[in-house]
Amino acid sequence: MWNPYDELSxxxxxxxxxxxxxxxxxxxxxxxxxxxxxxxxxxxxxxxxEGFTYLAWNExxxxxxxxxxxxxxxxxxxxxxxxxxxxxVPIGVFMGASPKINAVLSPLLDPLRSAPVVAILxxxxxxxxxxxxxxxxxxxIGAVVFLIPMVxxxxxxxxxxxxxxxxxxxxxxxxxxxxxxxxxxxxRIADAIVVAVSVMWTYITVAEYxxxxxxxxxxxxxxxxxxxxxxxxxxxGVIIGLALLTYVTMMAIKRKIYPWESE
Amino acid sequence: xxxxxxxxxxxxxxxxxxxxxxxxxxQEYPKPEGDGVHRVxxxxxxxxxxxxxxxxxxxxxxxxxxxxxxxxGVRPIGVKxxxxxxxxxxxxxxxxxxxxxxxxxxxxxxxxDLTIRENIAFPFRLSLWKGRVPPAEREKRVDAxxxxxxxxxxxxLRPSQLSGGQNQRVALARALVLRPRILLMDEPFxxxxxxxxxxxxxxxxDLWKAQRCLVVFVTHDVTEALLLGDRVIVLSTxxxxxxxxxxxxxxxxxxxxxxMSTPVVAMKERVLDRLHQAKTGQKGQVRVSF
Numbered sequence: 001m002w003n004p005y006d007e008l009s010x011x012x013x014x015x016x017x018x019x020x021x022x023x024x025x026x027x028x029x030x031x032x033x034x035x036x037x038x039x040x041x042x043x044x045x046x047x048x049x050e051g052f053t054y055l056a057w058n059e060x061x062x063x064x065x066x067x068x069x070x071x072x073x074x075x076x077x078x079x080x081x082x083x084x085x086x087x088x089v090p091i092g093v094f095m096g097a098s099p100k101i102n103a104v105l106s107p108l109l110d111p112l113r114s115a116p117v118v119a120i121l122x123x124x125x126x127x128x129x130x131x132x133x134x135x136x137x138x139x140x141i142g143a144v145v146f147l148i149p150m151v152x153x154x155x156x157x158x159x160x161x162x163x164x165x166x167x168x169x170x171x172x173x174x175x176x177x178x179x180x181x182x183x184x185x186x187x188r189i190a191d192a193i194v195v196a197v198s199v200m201w202t203y204i205t206v207a208e209y210x211x212x213x214x215x216x217x218x219x220x221x222x223x224x225x226x227x228x229x230x231x232x233x234x235x236x237g238v239i240i241g242l243a244l245l246t247y248v249t250m251m252a253i254k255r256k257i258y259p260w261e262s263e
Numbered sequence: 264x265x266x267x268x269x270x271x272x273x274x275x276x277x278x279x280x281x282x283x284x285x286x287x288x289x290q291e292y293p294k295p296e297g298d299g300v301h302r303v304x305x306x307x308x309x310x311x312x313x314x315x316x317x318x319x320x321x322x323x324x325x326x327x328x329x330x331x332x333x334x335x336g337v338r339p340i341g342v343k344x345x346x347x348x349x350x351x352x353x354x355x356x357x358x359x360x361x362x363x364x365x366x367x368x369x370x371x372x373x374x375x376d377l378t379i380r381e382n383i384a385f386p387f388r389l390s391l392w393k394g395r396v397p398p399a400e401r402e403k404r405v406d407a408x409x410x411x412x413x414x415x416x417x418x419x420l421r422p423s424q425l426s427g428g429q430n431q432r433v434a435l436a437r438a439l440v441l442r443p444r445i446l447l448m449d450e451p452f453x454x455x456x457x458x459x460x461x462x463x464x465x466x467x468x469d470l471w472k473a474q475r476c477l478v479v480f481v482t483h484d485v486t487e488a489l490l491l492g493d494r495v496i497v498l499s500t501x502x503x504x505x506x507x508x509x510x511x512x513x514x515x516x517x518x519x520x521x522x523m524s525t526p527v528v529a530m531k532e533r534v535l536d537r538l539h540q541a542k543t544g545q546k547g548q549v550r551v552s553f
Contacts, residue, residue: 159372160340161372162374164337166389168360168366169389169441170360170386172389172391180372260423
């Protein structure tokens with residue numbers, strides 16, 4: 001029982017997992033089907049499924065509100081991801097490559113990591129209005145403050161030996177960073193990117209809270225106003241699913257590109 | 264940060280030799296506690312006049328590696344090195360990585376994402392060597408090195424697919440592919456098992472015979488020093504000082520019988536005596552393998 005290094009068989013692991021998920025489903029069903037709680041507080045499985053079918057196809061408009069929401073949320077996360085990676089990774093690399101750059105930027109960036117990102121939202125609304133720019137900027141800020149320090153730390157985690165060995169072979173200081181330190185840090189940088197992009201899914205509802213016409217966050221806001229708790233559950237479920245899908249896909253790609261690990 | 268000495272690019276490395284001189288080298292490091300300095304090298308004078316194999320023998324932590332870095336390697340980071348004294352390579356003072364000087368470390372630092380071939384050709388990614396060695400010549404040199412270190416046919420593999428000894432061969436090939444006139448070795452075989460270490464020692468001798476250069480080899484193993492060296496320089500510890508410096512005429516490879524012979528055993532005892540008489544503190548350790 002208390003052996004952290006004990007390896008469970010796949011079958012055993014699945015069994016324990018089923019037991020825990022099953023228990024929660026059971027309690028949920030007892031509470032809802034037994035009418036112990038009101039559906040506006042906690043919908044039943046059946047009601048959640050009804051919410052799903054309701055959102056999946058709208059007869060009147062002949063569209064799928066859920067699909068449209070997923071599309072616009074995914075698009076926002078995608079655009080923000082491209083920006084986060086193309087701006088955050090170079091900044092982190094430069095910070096990790098030069099203590100001087102790190103000393104200049106870290107007093108500006110490090111406190112942001114513990115800042116309540118959600119509290120920035122009203123500021124962004126005042127600065128940028130309530131359009132797409134504000135939403136993408138919010139996602140960008142939320143993820144980039146995580147990404148930059150992680151990329152920097154990935155660089156710093158590379159043994160000095162690689163830098164020295166390259167310098168000794170005649171590399172300039174920058175070449176030693178470019179050809180020895182950076183390639184060694186890449187698997188960890190890739191991990192950092194995966195984490196940062198996954199984090200965005202936790203911010204998407206907040207980003208879409210204000211004046212979203214579409215998006216999973218908008219579904220949640222809208223459904224809550226109508227006390228359609230089952231639709232809130234559907235949207236949360238879809239967000240969790242998308243986050244998981246993002247993580248698993250990106251990790252698979254990362255393992256394909258970098259089959260070895262940073263030290 | 265030292266810029267190093269840049270030799271004339273038209274001056275292709277040839278068989279001719281670079282004189283290396285260390286004059287009154289003193290090296291001090293600030294103490295970790297913050298007050299005062301810790302002197303590791305105490306006025307070292309050494310000169311190397313021929314492409315021979317020179318063994319720097321001393322207890323671990325005596326400053327051998329620091330001394331080795333002075334011979335055209337990357338200087339310790341964050342301190343002035345040397346604190347005082349002068350390093351002269353080929354008649355010019357040198358205060359950083361020297362083009363003609365390449366170092367092989369115990370940790371071989373091969374890139375896991377590159378093939379063995381690409382690892383050996385690694386220096387040619389650097390602007391310094393791009394300009395000096397034309398692409399056709401690079402390929403030829405890499406082929407020759409793969410063969411010389413016994414990794415022919417393994418060029419397409421990755422470092423993770425090789426043993427520790429084979430990885431050290433890659434590191435050695437990566438250094439020699441530049442045809443350096445000075446080869447610095449910082450306990451390169453220290454992490455290898457006894458049998459692999461012996462293979463590597465033989466390989467080094469073979470490579471050196473084919474491509475003569477000045478080898479300065481740091482070790483804390485008396486037997487290794489006696490087996491490989493044309494000259495053995497014995498250092499005491501903290502601060503390090505030369506306590507013995509003698510040539511060995513015996514041709515290589517040197518046999519076990521030679522190692523066990525009375526004069527060699529006497530030589531070994533003398534080295535150990537010198538080390539013990541010197542101010543060697545209790546922290547330093549030398550070892551006699553086998």
